[in-house]
Amino acid sequence: MSSKLDKKVNNLPDKPGVYFFKDNHGEIIYVGKAGSLKRRVKSYFARAGDRKTEALVAEADDLETRETPSVLEALILEAEFIKKLKPKYNVKDKDDKSFIYVGITKEDYPKPILIRGHELDAKRFALSAVFGPFTSASTLREALKILRGIFPWSECRPNQGRPCFYYGIKKCPGVCIQKISKKDYQKNIFGLKLFFSGKKTQIIKNLEREMKEASKSHEFERAADNRNRIYALNHIHDISLIKKDDYADYKNYNIQKYNVMGRIEGYDISNISQKLAVGSMIVFEEGSPKKSEYKKFRIKQTEAGDVPMLHEILARRFKNNWPRPDIILIDGGEAQVNVAEKVLKANKLNIPVIGIAKGISRKNDRFVFDYKNQELKRIIKTFENLFKQTRDEAHRFAIGYHRSLRKIKRIDKKE
Template identity: 30%
Template sequence: MNTDSLPDEPGCYIYRDSGGTPVYIGKAKNLKKRVSSYFTGSHDPKTNAMLGVAEDFDYIVTRSETEALILENNLIKRYQPKYNIDLRDSKNYAYIHITGGKFPRIGIARRKGDSGEYFGPFVSAKERDYVLSVVRKIFRLRSCRKLRKRACLRYHMGTCSAPCIGQISEEDYSDLVRKAVSVLKGNNSEIISSLKEEMAGLSAAREFEKAMVVRDQMTAVRHLSERQHIDQKKDTDEDIINYTAREGIMYLMLFSVYKGTLGEKKEFVFDCDEGSFGEFIIQYYAENEPPRELILPEIPDEALEEYLTSVKGMKVRVTVPQKGEKKALLDLVKKNIESLFFGGEAKVERLRKALHLTESPDVIECFDISHLSGTAMVGSMVQFRYGKPDKRNYRRFRIKDVEGIDDFAAIAEVVGRRYSRLVKEEAELPDLIVIDGGKGQLSSALAELEKLDVDIPVISLAKREEEVFIPGLSAPLPLKKNDKASLFLQEIRDEAHRFAISYNRLLRSKEAFDED
């Protein structure tokens, strides 16, 4: 697994097994540093076991580390990965809870269940405790679990209205509760004004340490209105779709937001023309239930809203935001597209310089041969586009004309078959061809290309020392195997090898089945 293309951004990473099932989900302040750390140094047995079954990883970029925390919690609850900790009763971040009944109490709850109102969940225990402390102090709500017959220390400290000894009427106490609920819902101007006055008084009295505590409390209350610190509950679910089109290819990503929190992402790559965006939306929601609101960079068809409403059976709103939170979500989707599909462009440029190419190798095709003692011989070809695997253009070949073990002839066959077809169809040719092997395999591939009069740069990568050979030079390029350009070539070669082995195993399993 190559981590060079990962961004230096906060987000969540997802390790998947061979079947694509998430086995571990984590969050990171810096995705590249965090994921890279799994491949250096020693790890505990559980991490080693997870890495032993992980075949691939995915990631989602977020705007902040706190947003990554919320997303991580959401994804873990949804997929329940095998190697994540089972939090049992603490699966959710804690809530602030104001109970129901006469003289409600305020406290912390790990889950919803009892009567009353819940606020949160909070992703920061420190901020939650500050908010709880502030609300208790300003509105003097009780925190005791049972109303006793005598006043407690909090009453004598002035932070409880003491309904237990009749110091406040039920009506006046209910008014305090209403105010506290209003603040916890984000209507916090009243409490902030009170804290500002207290902070000013403490500063004037030169009690700076206490003033700093009040300042932190005020900051915590302000955070109540920030979406990334509380998983707010909305009445609507949303899908946010954005795309980038390059050279006739559409790179599209869909984020699903459930109850105000980012839940999952899906990405798609397909050939595009003028109407492809609208066509995708029609086809996608023919098979998937539309959300109540669809957020798009543009409206591809005036009848789209009416169509989605008819599919869902209730009103669907299509929005093209120009500013605000929804526009920020659209931009976040675009940022993830750039990171996922085009984050490898720096690797491509480094490879261009290392190989002294005049043109950027944006499209690279790599060939590998796999067999078991000369049986079930197959070839594979993988394509990398802008530094990323383009799996829709992977190809596999069953060797037809080679008997016994002859990797040179096998490479010649698959290269010849691949590019004779592209030439015949006048299809796009790659910018660089990579052959798994040494000078012999390189010569075989080059001979086939010369027969077809195809002029494409060709190199080979030998496994043992990761030596790079180019036509016309007897010695390998002076490229260290830990150089980023070499690591990129190894990533491409390893993917071709994996794809070839998977096809070889498939053929052998079919042969074994036919023999039974």
């Protein structure tokens, strides 16, 4: 590695973005995206790779990077530069037919579809726009899942008389039950096209203008919808795009003791004045919720407080022959972590326990764990968002169960 390249590699930010390897003539020979520029680029030089990677590293003489607000935007920027520059190590052993593209269909209610390069020419006549090339179909599918939450689109039959599944989870704007006009639906698709064109700033400006207009005309629901979209665009939750790549990079240059992409179990307690106290156990595998493994606990000892309640649900959990977790995540501080470790010790289990103590309005979260464990500390720093997402899901599931019991109790009283 040249001294110039070495200096740049060691001063990279721990932020998402796009990186460009250059040869000794200054020509860009490879473009890549990263959840962490620092971890991703370092991984090239920390291990032996395949022949193509080794050839790239041997030829690389310089480096440039461009930070992005999110990995999702890095994904789109990477595709833009691959299309524009066609760097030799991006297209080596590939042609346009091997890449993946996003096409927007031509119809009354358009939608994005994934298209293989070899299908593109045959389908282009039925598309109003094409974006790409992208290198991974699975990553692109995850990206579309995120974007559908911001710019919902329809895959259902218009005016079918009953709401589709995606309408219930706010991923369809209601084409199925005539809840949205063609004009407003087209605005969603236009926003999606702008995002794939790298024009997020323009989208936000458009939404801010529409929000002000809606407020002036007392259309408060539309104003709130635009406000929520602006927030979503400024706080894109794209952990699903980075978890596997970052985990692989982390393993490449760290001694990996803990399987973060294995089974993480998250726990929380929900009660009001110790009434109808319940507990939740949620499971993440491969960095994503595995809802088929979720468990609800109706707590029996309701007079003792949150810590003994947590002890109860953990003791009950480990009496069952369920899959062993790789990491346990607790919504709580030192007392909750200590009681979890006590239950594990009683069951002769050695599983790392991480707590997240609540700050004011959950804005100042503090991780609680064995601070002498430097490897666990690095894991938490690297996968902070994943652990917070696990905590939030455990909290949501516990509150949902508690509310359902309160609702049943109110109905029983009325009867």
